[in-house]
Structures are given as structure tokens and as C-alpha cells.
Amino acid sequence: MAEEKKIRVLMAKPGLDGHDRGARVLTLGLRDEGMEVIYTGLRQSPEMIVQAAVQEDVDVVGLSCLSGAHKTLFPSVVEQLKSKGVEDVLIVGGGIIPKEDISFLKEKGINAIFGPGTSIKEIANYLKENVKRS
Amino acid sequence: MELVDSMLAGNEQSLARLITLVEREAFEVPEIMSRIYPSLGKAYSVGFTGPPGGGKSSLVDRLTAVIRGKGFSVGIIACDPSSPFSGGAVLGDRIRMQQHYLDKGVFIRSLATRDSRGGLSRAARGALKLMDAFGKDFVLVETVGVGQTELDIVDAADTTVVVLVPEAGDAIQTMKAGLLEIADIFVVNKADREGADSLVSELEKMLHQSPKQEWWDVPAMTTQAVNDIGTEELYQNIVSHREALEQTGRLALHRQRQRKGEFIQTIQHRLMARIMKLVETDGSMMASLEDVEKGKTDPYSASMEILTNKTLLHNWLAELEREN
Ligand SMILES: Nc1nc2c(ncn2[C@@H]2O[C@H](COP(=O)(O)OP(=O)(O)O)[C@@H](O)[C@H]2O)c(=O)[nH]1
Ligand SMILES: [Mg+2]
Numbered sequence: 149m150a151e152e153k154k155i156r157v158l159m160a161k162p163g164l165d166g167h168d169r170g171a172r173v174l175t176l177g178l179r180d181e182g183m184e185v186i187y188t189g190l191r192q193s194p195e196m197i198v199q200a201a202v203q204e205d206v207d208v209v210g211l212s213c214l215s216g217a218h219k220t221l222f223p224s225v226v227e228q229l230k231s232k233g234v235e236d237v238l239i240v241g242g243g244i245i246p247k248e249d250i251s252f253l254k255e256k257g258i259n260a261i262f263g264p265g266t267s268i269k270e271i272a273n274y275l276k277e278n279v280k281r282s
Numbered sequence: 283m284e285l286v287d288s289m290l291a292g293n294e295q296s297l298a299r300l301i302t303l304v305e306r307e308a309f310e311v312p313e314i315m316s317r318i319y320p321s322l323g324k325a326y327s328v329g330f331t332g333p334p335g336g337g338k339s340s341l342v343d344r345l346t347a348v349i350r351g352k353g354f355s356v357g358i359i360a361c362d363p364s365s366p367f368s369g370g371a372v373l374g375d376r377i378r379m380q381q382h383y384l385d386k387g388v389f390i391r392s393l394a395t396r397d398s399r400g401g402l403s404r405a406a407r408g409a410l411k412l413m414d415a416f417g418k419d420f421v422l423v424e425t426v427g428v429g430q431t432e433l434d435i436v437d438a439a440d441t442t443v444v445v446l447v448p449e450a451g452d453a454i455q456t457m458k459a460g461l462l463e464i465a466d467i468f469v470v471n472k473a474d475r476e477g478a479d480s481l482v483s484e485l486e487k488m489l490h491q492s493p494k495q496e497w498w499d500v501p502a503m504t505t506q507a508v509n510d511i512g513t514e515e516l517y518q519n520i521v522s523h524r525e526a527l528e529q530t531g532r533l534a535l536h537r538q539r540q541r542k543g544e545f546i547q548t549i550q551h552r553l554m555a556r557i558m559k560l561v562e563t564d565g566s567m568m569a570s571l572e573d574v575e576k577g578k579t580d581p582y583s584a585s586m587e588i589l590t591n592k593t594l595l596h597n598w599l600a601e602l603e604r605e606n
Binding site for chain 1: 294295298299301302306364368369370371372373374376377383389390394396
């Protein structure tokens with residue numbers, strides 16, 4: 149009678165930019181893919197994101213950043229999750245990320261980066277195939 | 283269980299994982315619950331119910347600030363509906379509570395309704411207990427709207443706050459009875475808009491007409507969550523209700539009744555789940571279920587057949603023994 153596993157996603161917008169249309173569209177899209185998406189709102193510091201991820205016990209942390217500060221903000225989230233002993237969360241990023249930054253971010257522990265053109269289906273499939281927790 | 287020990291020692295991550303286990307109705311749940319049982323009963327719980335968009339999350343956010351100001355810790359359980367089409371959900375209550383994200387004294391957890399078979403109220407009750415055992419002084423539970431699940435959830439809370447908006451006058455007429463029954467405190471939020479005071483008088487009229495409980499006068503009050511107006515008064519009303527419950531011995535009675543209910547529900551739920559699993563894996567049982575669906579057998583004789591089926595009961599006992 150145990151529930152089938154639901155994928156829980158924390159959708160977060162670190163940094164100071166004020167646009168969350170993309171994050172909102174993705175939030176609704178992932179809901180339609182059967183996931184539970186916790187939306188935390190604009191202008192989140194890495195500390196706030198990590199705290200929410202811990203309390204909500206999510207499988208995925210999705211980071212969206214348009215301000216260009218992804219190179220410091222994304223790795224900071226990874227670092228802080230690690231320091232709390234959270235190693236089994238999938239961390240993915242999106243927004244406006246220059247191609248040349250992708251390998252740097254992956255080295256820093258971001259599992260995947262999705263560019264502006266990526267379809268929701270593609271993202272959902274990636275998440276379904278790669279969540280680390282059973 | 284290591285997870286329970288570290289939760290009781292104050293580890294938030296363990297608390298979060300335990301809530302997930304409760305939410306999934308994992309097989310460890312009875313063990314978890316019995317392990318935390320000695321630590322229960324210290325938290326005071328407040329349920330918030332009312333139509334979507336009325337300002338429940340905003341009020342919970344403001345009230346949390348008031349409670350923190352008094353030096354107490356807070357757990358928040360925020361429920362949102364699952365999509366009946368995809369089974370997914372957007373859990374957005376947290377957006378209103380950002381000011382508390384970094385406060386170590388506040389733990390927020392969002393829950394989706396998932397199935398409609400009482401799953402959420404079981405999960406919410408379980409989460410409430412875990413937060414109690416964790417040491418939260420107050421646990422605030424926000425429900426989805428007004429319906430049966432909501433009633434089940436707020437029934438687990440010590441004080442129930444019904445949140446309405448000034449435009450709710452007509453709606454109230456139709457749900458009068460149910461609301462009167464559950465509300466310990468009425469809040470008309472968004473009082474910055476027209477009509478709040480007249481709704482309050484309407485509520486007061488209703489409250490006077492209904493047979494009055496002598497030990498508690500249900501207050502009807504206004505708030506403006508966005509402007510942080512009325513939240514201290516709301517806290518004071520909650521405290522007064524708590525005192526009334528305690529002084530009349532009703533809090534103890536309420537909790538007695540809850541323990542009994544939980545005992546019975548747990549047995550019912552577990553028995554049901556096990557029997558259904560056996561039925562589902564038994565060819566002849568499935569066949570008789572199909573006969574019921576097609577109308578060949580009536581549901582009553584078919585269920586008697588299951589309840590008196592020796593092999594089934596036998597297997598069931600064997601399974602119970604294996605699990606224990
Ligand atoms: N005008 C006004 N709007 C409010 C007030 N309290 C909350 N709101 C707004 O009402 C909307 C829904 O609030 P929310 O707390 O999410 O309601 P819930 O669905 O009951 O949890 C939000 O846009 C709030 O900003 C209030 O006192 N006055
Ligand atoms: Mg809400």
C-alpha cells in the first residue's frame with residue numbers, strides 16, 4: 149500500500165534578477181509530468197535554497213539564473229548541500245548559461261545544465277532517469 | 283532506528299526524511315510512531331482552513347513571526363492539492379513564508395493531497411507528531427480549502443481557525459453548519475477590502491443563534507495579513523482558546539479521543555491494506571471481484587465470501603507473522 153514514489157523538486161531562483169517566467173512555466177510543466185514541485189520564489193540566497201531543500205526532502209534541486217551569477221551561486225548550493233551531508237539530491241541548472249561555463253559547472257557538481265531551448269519533456273525524462281534516491 | 287534518534291537529537295534532515303516515510307506510508311511507520319510516542323504531547327497545534335486564496339499562508343507567515351517573537355519554535359505543515367490529471371502538484375505556500383527560511387526555529391514542510399483516500403490527513407497527522415517529538419512548541423497546519431479532508435486534518439489540531447474573505451458572505455450561508463462546527467476562531471482576512479465588518483457581524487449573529495458552548499465564545503475577528511494587522515490579536519485568541527481547553531479539561535479529553543481514533547484507524551487501515559494486497563494477488567479472489575463488477579454476484583455475498591475464506595485468512599496470518 150506504500151505510495152508509488154513521487155519525484156519532489158525544489159524550483160529555486162538564486163540571484164537578483166527579477167524574472168521567473170521560465171521557472172514558473174517549468175514548474176507547471178513538471179507538475180504535468182506527475183512531479184511535486186515546490187516553488188520558493190524570487191531572489192533566493194544559496195542558504196535559503198539549501199534550507200528549503202533539506203526541510204522538503206526533495207529529490208531534485210532546480211536552479212534557474214538569468215543574472216550571470218551562476219558561476220558562484222550554483223556551486224555554492226552544491227557545497228552547502230554537501231556540508232550538510234546531502235549527497236543524494238540531483239542538482240540541475242538552467243537560465244542563461246554560456247556554453248563555455250557548462251563544463252565548469254559540471255565539475256563543481258551540477259549534474260546537468262538545460263539551455264533555453266530545452267523542452268520540458270526532455271528535462272522531465274532526464275530527471276526521471278537520473279534521480280538518485282529510490 | 284538511527285533516523286529517529288538523530289531526529290530526536292535535533293537533526294532537521296532526519297526529521298525531513300521521517301516525514302517522507304510517513305507520507306509514503308512506508309512499512310517502518312508503526313515503529314517510528316512508537317519510538318517517538320514518549321516525546322509526544324508538548325506541541326500546541328493550530329489548523330487553518332478556508333477557501334483557496336483567502337490568505338491562509340500569509341496569515342501563517344505573520345503568525346509565525348508573532349510566535350517567534352514570544353520565543354517559541356514553530357513547525358509548519360502546508361498542504362496543496364495534487365492535480366487529478368497528472369498526479370503532480372505545485373506546492374506554493376512557501377513563497378509567502380520566505381522571511382522564516384533561515385530561522386533555525388522554524389521548520390516548513392509542504393505536502394500534496396496525492397490520493398483522496400485520506401492519505402493526506404494521515405500524512406499531515408504523522409508530520410504533526412514528528413514535529414511535536416522534534417520539539418516544536420507550535421505546529422501550524424494549513425489545509426487546501428474546505429472539504430472532508432480538511433475536516434479530518436483540522437480535527438487533529440487543538441485550535442481550528444477558519445479563514446474567510448469579505449466577499450464570502452454568500453458562500454457562508456451554504457456551508458454554515460459545517461463551518462460553525464469546526465471553527466474555534468473565525469478570521470475575516472483582507473479586511474482592507476470592503477465588507478469585512480459586515481461579514482463579522484453576520485458571523486456573530488450566526489454564532490449567537492447557534493446553541494452556545496458555555497466554555498468558549500467563538501470570536502469573529504478581522505485581519506490584514508499583507509499589512510500585518512490583527513496578527514497579535516489572532517495569537518491572543520489562540521492562547522485564550524488554549525487556556526479554555528486546558529482549564530475545562532477538554533484538551534486532555536480531545537487528545538484521549540484522538541489516541542483512540544488513531545488506534546482504530548491504524549488497525550483498520552493496515553488490515554484493509556493487507557487484505558486488499560492478498561485479494562489482488564489471488565486469482566480466484568480477482569475473479570470474484572470481476573463478477574461483482576459485472577453484476578454477476580452481489581457485492582455483499584462476494585465480500586462475505588472473502589471474509590469467511592479460510593485459505594485467505596490463513597495466508598493473511600502467515601503473512602502477518604512473516605512481517606513481524
Ligand atoms: N488585499 C489583501 N490581500 C491579501 C491579504 N492577505 C493575503 N492577501 C493576498 O491574497 C493572495 C492569496 O494569499 P495566500 O496566503 O496564498 O492564500 P491561501 O491560498 O489561503 O494560502 C496573495 O496574493 C496574498 O498576497 C490581505 O490582508 N489583504
Ligand atoms: Mg496557501
